[in-house]
Amino acid sequence: MITAAAAVNENVAHISNYLVYSAMAVYTLAFLAHIAEWTFGSRSKVAVQSAALVGEQSAKPAVTVRSQGGTTVLDRPKVVTRTTASDRGIPDGPGAAGEDEQGDLYGRIAISLTALAWVLHVGGVVARAVSVERAPWGNMYEFSMTFGATAVTAYLVLLLLKKNVRWIGLFLVTAVLLDLGLAVSVLYTASDQLVPALHSYWLWIHVSCAIISGAVFFLGATATFLYLFRDNYEVGLTQGKPNKGTWAGIMNRLPAAASLDKFAYRVNAAVFPLWTFTIIAGAIWAEAAWGRYWGWDPKETWSFITWVVYACYLHARATAGWKGRKAAYLALLAFACFIFNYYGVNIFITGKHSYAGV
Amino acid sequence: MSTTETDESELGTAGAQLSTAPQEDLGTVVPGSFGGVRAPGLGGGLAWTGREVWGWVRWMWRQLTSMRVALILLFLLSLAAIPGSLIPQTNTNAVKAQDFKDAHTTVAPIYEKLGLFHVYSSPWFSAIYILLFISLAGCIVPRSWQFVGQLRAKPPAAPRNLTRLPAYATWRTTAEPEQVLDGAQKLLRKRRFRTAVGGSAVASEKGFLREAGNLIFHIALFGLLISFAVGQLWKGDGSKLIVEGDGFTNTVTSYDDFTPGTFYGADDLNPFGFTLDSFTATYATSGPDIGTARTFRANIHYWNGADGKQQKSSIEVNKPLEIGGSKIYLNGHGYAPVVTVKDGTGTVVYQGAVAFLPTDTDLNSTGVIKVPDARDKSGKTDQLGFSGSFLPTAVVSQTRGWYSSFPALANPALILNAYHGDLGVDSGLPQNVYQLDTKNMKQFKDAKGNIVSKVMQVGDTMTLPDGAGSITFNGIKTFAQFQITHQPATGWALGSVISMIAGLIGSLFIQRRRVWVRAVRGADGVTVVELAGLGRSESAKIADELGTVVDGLLPVAPQASEDPPEEPEDPTEDPTEDLSAETRSEDEGARA
Numbered sequence: 007m008i009t010a011a012a013a014v015n016e017n018v019a020h021i022s023n024y025l026v027y028s029a030m031a032v033y034t035l036a037f038l039a040h041i042a043e044w045t046f047g048s049r050s051k052v053a054v055q056s057a058a059l060v061g062e063q064s065a066k067p068a069v070t071v072r073s074q075g076g077t078t079v080l081d082r083p084k085v086v087t088r089t090t091a092s093d094r095g096i097p098d099g100p101g102a103a104g105e106d107e108q109g110d111l112y113g114r115i116a117i118s119l120t121a122l123a124w125v126l127h128v129g130g131v132v133a134r135a136v137s138v139e140r141a142p143w144g145n146m147y148e149f150s151m152t153f154g155a156t157a158v159t160a161y162l163v164l165l166l167l168k169k170n171v172r173w174i175g176l177f178l179v180t181a182v183l184l185d186l187g188l189a190v191s192v193l194y195t196a197s198d199q200l201v202p203a204l205h206s207y208w209l210w211i212h213v214s215c216a217i218i219s220g221a222v223f224f225l226g227a228t229a230t231f232l233y234l235f236r237d238n239y240e241v242g243l244t245q246g247k248p249n250k251g252t253w254a255g256i257m258n259r260l261p262a263a264a265s266l267d268k269f270a271y272r273v274n275a276a277v278f279p280l281w282t283f284t285i286i287a288g289a290i291w292a293e294a295a296w297g298r299y300w301g302w303d304p305k306e307t308w309s310f311i312t313w314v315v316y317a318c319y320l321h322a323r324a325t326a327g328w329k330g331r332k333a334a335y336l337a338l339l340a341f342a343c344f345i346f347n348y349y350g351v352n353i354f355i356t357g358k359h360s361y362a363g364v
Numbered sequence: 365m366s367t368t369e370t371d372e373s374e375l376g377t378a379g380a381q382l383s384t385a386p387q388e389d390l391g392t393v394v395p396g397s398f399g400g401v402r403a404p405g406l407g408g409g410l411a412w413t414g415r416e417v418w419g420w421v422r423w424m425w426r427q428l429t430s431m432r433v434a435l436i437l438l439f440l441l442s443l444a445a446i447p448g449s450l451i452p453q454t455n456t457n458a459v460k461a462q463d464f465k466d467a468h469t470t471v472a473p474i475y476e477k478l479g480l481f482h483v484y485s486s487p488w489f490s491a492i493y494i495l496l497f498i499s500l501a502g503c504i505v506p507r508s509w510q511f512v513g514q515l516r517a518k519p520p521a522a523p524r525n526l527t528r529l530p531a532y533a534t535w536r537t538t539a540e541p542e543q544v545l546d547g548a549q550k551l552l553r554k555r556r557f558r559t560a561v562g563g564s565a566v567a568s569e570k571g572f573l574r575e576a577g578n579l580i581f582h583i584a585l586f587g588l589l590i591s592f593a594v595g596q597l598w599k600g601d602g603s604k605l606i607v608e609g610d611g612f613t614n615t616v617t618s619y620d621d622f623t624p625g626t627f628y629g630a631d632d633l634n635p636f637g638f639t640l641d642s643f644t645a646t647y648a649t650s651g652p653d654i655g656t657a658r659t660f661r662a663n664i665h666y667w668n669g670a671d672g673k674q675q676k677s678s679i680e681v682n683k684p685l686e687i688g689g690s691k692i693y694l695n696g697h698g699y700a701p702v703v704t705v706k707d708g709t710g711t712v713v714y715q716g717a718v719a720f721l722p723t724d725t726d727l728n729s730t731g732v733i734k735v736p737d738a739r740d741k742s743g744k745t746d747q748l749g750f751s752g753s754f755l756p757t758a759v760v761s762q763t764r765g766w767y768s769s770f771p772a773l774a775n776p777a778l779i780l781n782a783y784h785g786d787l788g789v790d791s792g793l794p795q796n797v798y799q800l801d802t803k804n805m806k807q808f809k810d811a812k813g814n815i816v817s818k819v820m821q822v823g824d825t826m827t828l829p830d831g832a833g834s835i836t837f838n839g840i841k842t843f844a845q846f847q848i849t850h851q852p853a854t855g856w857a858l859g860s861v862i863s864m865i866a867g868l869i870g871s872l873f874i875q876r877r878r879v880w881v882r883a884v885r886g887a888d889g890v891t892v893v894e895l896a897g898l899g900r901s902e903s904a905k906i907a908d909e910l911g912t913v914v915d916g917l918l919p920v921a922p923q924a925s926e927d928p929p930e931e932p933e934d935p936t937e938d939p940t941e942d943l944s945a946e947t948r949s950e951d952e953g954a955r956a
């Protein structure tokens with residue numbers, strides 16, 4: 007009886023592995039489709055034209071006016087918005103595909119493939135959970151797997167909400183492939199139960215919040231990273247640098263620096279309370295398991311450091327002279343702390359949390 | 365926030381005080397900045413110096429409570445927390461810290477001086493967070509006052525030129541201006557704006573919870589700091605190893621070790637006690653994690669108060685037992701072999717269970733048995749000591765010799781070496797009960813000079829040479845290790861963090877914004893409605909919100925039939941031309 011159940015679990019674990027490998031294969035196809043999207047996009051004449059337009063606009067960057075909501079009711083008064091001074095007046099790029107139809111087609115294929123891979127990926131996570139009969143984040147392999155799935159979920163949700171996030175596709179798929187590659191090769195752990203210290207419903211709450219926070223922070227960090235490049239490019243434009251070459255061709259298809267910056271701020275700020283809650287849930291669990299809610303264990307310390315650097319970033323955004331690039335560096339540093347807390351602390355530093363290790 | 369700043373300068377009071385964040389003071393100061401005119405004579409000099417000193421103090425205070433310094437202090441705090449995660453800390457793991465000191469003899473003294481073995485209570489770490497909290501106090505007190513003022517004040521009056529605001533809409537209506545304003549006020553009130561009518565315009569504002577949330581968050585940080593401090597100062601923390609069947613009463617002397625906080629002492633321990641009836645452990649018996657623990661449970665009886673009734677309960681990992689203000693945690697477990705020792709005269713000089721401490725997850729355990737009352741054949745005092753290991757599932761291999769391959773009692777064995785001589789227990793020096801000091805002891809050897817040692821199973825006896833006595837392995841008991849902590853103010857800490865999260869949510873998800881509606885009769889007798897909205901720079905929703913206000917207002921103020929010719933179809937034409945020209949020159953002015 008017991009062995010039969012164990013065999014079933016083992017089978018489900020195998021299914022989980024197959025699903026994860028299939029997801030990786032489909033993500034790879036999505037990656038290639040995104041590459042095709044960017045490549046075709048760079049050929050697009052319209053992309054170059056719009057770049058020319060950008061160049062022209064930046065010559066007189068003061069203010070642009072967009073109209074909104076005028077289309078629904080023909081007669082309805084329009085709400086005119088004035089863009090802010092920090093916008094530089096440079097509009098968002100057209101996206102990876104430029105205006106190239108073939109590029110756009112590949113982009114759509116890439117998104118469909120990403121969605122398909124996501125289904126397989128989530129299937130893999132669920133099968134893993136079923137095989138171990140608990141939450142699928144008891145060790146680094148499971149955590150990585152679930153983390154990747156959550157990042158893709160966040161992206162797909164934003165797409166469904168019709169947010170302008172298509173530009174993130176290539177970077178996301180690349181990162182998820184790296185994450186899964188690392189998970190299946192270095193971090194793989196055959197499915198099994200947990201040590202008693204991990205038996206707690208706080209495991210569900212604390213770790214799931216950590217995963218969601220990390221996945222969203224990841225989207226924010228990607229946007230921040232691209233912001234730094236695009237900002238550089240825009241500064242070049244306003245100084246009259248030539249808007250030519252492959253690099254410019256890539257840059258001009260990205261959203262405007264101001265849009266990237268705003269997107270990064272929004273996602274980081276939106277998930278900061280959740281990250282705060284994650285740490286608190288961890289403290290409550292530590293209180294139940296070890297008799298103290300805070301003991302400066304390395305994992306706790308690095309969660310605290312991550313939290314403080316994100317708080318720094320939020321402060322920087324509200325402080326004259328620190329907005330823009332300086333705040334962006336802080337955001338990247340904060341995310342680096344998050345990643346270090348996950349890989350670095352688990353691998354290099356042993357603390358009370360280390361049984362969830364490799 | 366540069367938008368808000370430009371807006372504030374452009375719009376005067378209308379854009380002012382959208383938040384209570386302190387203004388940046390970017391001016392430079394030099395000696396003589398504050399003193400003003402120096403009157404002649406000593407009195408003048410003194411007055412000048414006084415003004416100068418006071419000026420500097422105020423300047424430094426303003427710097428300390430500025431956002432920039434708060435930012436820098438926060439950053440320093442994160443940096444300062446790093447070394448404590450890389451270097452073993454005495455308060456979290458004294459053994460590891462000592463190992464580190466032993467291994468790094470050159471840097472250890474330097475680290476010691478820098479407080480790197482107790483980073484989180486070191487002067488420099490404390491300095492950073494104390495400065496941060498002073499800065500925080502200096503920040504939130506004035507901000508709270510300002511906020512109260514803002515709550516009492518009316519929304520600022522509409523700026524003259526509404527077209528300059530980030531979101532703007534206008535139309536011509538057949539309704540009377542008064543009707544429009546009345547309707548606008550009702551509508552905005554319904555949308556929970558605070559409104560005020562001033563002249564030909566309605567001013568309104570919403571989203572004060574943002575500011576309130578932000579203040580609550582920062583005040584709750586204080587709550588957390590205080591709770592943490594109280595928790596550290598009034599805490600008591602000790603551990604106790606209990607063998608099956610034995611008990612514990614909560615007094616300082618019954619602990620194996622006890623570390624009280626600064627203000628917590630022997631008199632504060634609440635009277636309770638418990639006995640360990642039995643201990644259950646189950647382990648994975650197959651799979652890659654074979655031997656990994658599944659459940660640990662200590663079954664106990666406890667009593668609370670001097671004459672409390674006995675109650676049955678259990679303690680598990682993650683499930684501490686709370687008695688009075690103390691919590692009992694299960695921290696570890698192991699085996700205690702039961703032995704009987706006879707000395708050279710044949711008397712039983714020791715009988716009982718001795719805890720052997722686990723060294724790994726398969727519960728390879730080591731321990732010692734000290735028998736101070738033993739005599740040799742001739743009746744002379746000759747103390748006996750045994751050291752060795754206990755193996756719950758003993759196996760033997762070529763490379764490792766005897767070891768345990770599984771944590772449960774599948775094939776228990778006790779392996780002991782025997783010594784005689786002076787245990788050193790009477791020397792007055794404190795001794796570790798888990799270590800044998802063999803400095804003044806001789807190991808038993810048989811006639812051939814081989815060391816006497818035996819792998820004993822339950823029931824076996826090891827006889828010592830020369831009639832020095834014997835030791836019998838009678839049985840096995842389990843023991844459990846408990847941590848008993850008393851930590852006050854955890855409830856306050858929890859309350860603080862809940863307020864922090866609530867405050868954060870208000871602060872980050874609510875937008876503070878203002879909407880103005882103006883209705884005036886134009887030159888041709890038709891009413892012109894103008895709407896404008898202003899939010900903080902991060903709020904993109906202000907245009908959408910203005911859109912819904914427009915929709916809500918249209919039934920009250922229906923559009924006049926023909927569109928005025930000056931209403932532009934392409935928005936890059938009419939107001940834009942002059943706007944961009946104006947703003948550009950302002951921008952240039954700002955840059956210069």
Ligand code: HEM
Pocket residue numbers: 314316317320321324383384385386428429430431434438496497499500501503504578582585868871872
């Ligand atoms: C103890 C360390 C501190 C932490 C962890 C902290 C954390 C935060 C966080 C997370 C926010 C973001 C909320 C938001 O953007 O609305 C924030 C905002 C803010 N903090 Fe702090 N803070 C600290 C100390 C301070 C100090 C010392 C000051 C005063 C100089 C300060 C002034 C502000 C202000 C004015 C805002 C609002 C910014 C805005 O309106 O966007 N904080 N703080």
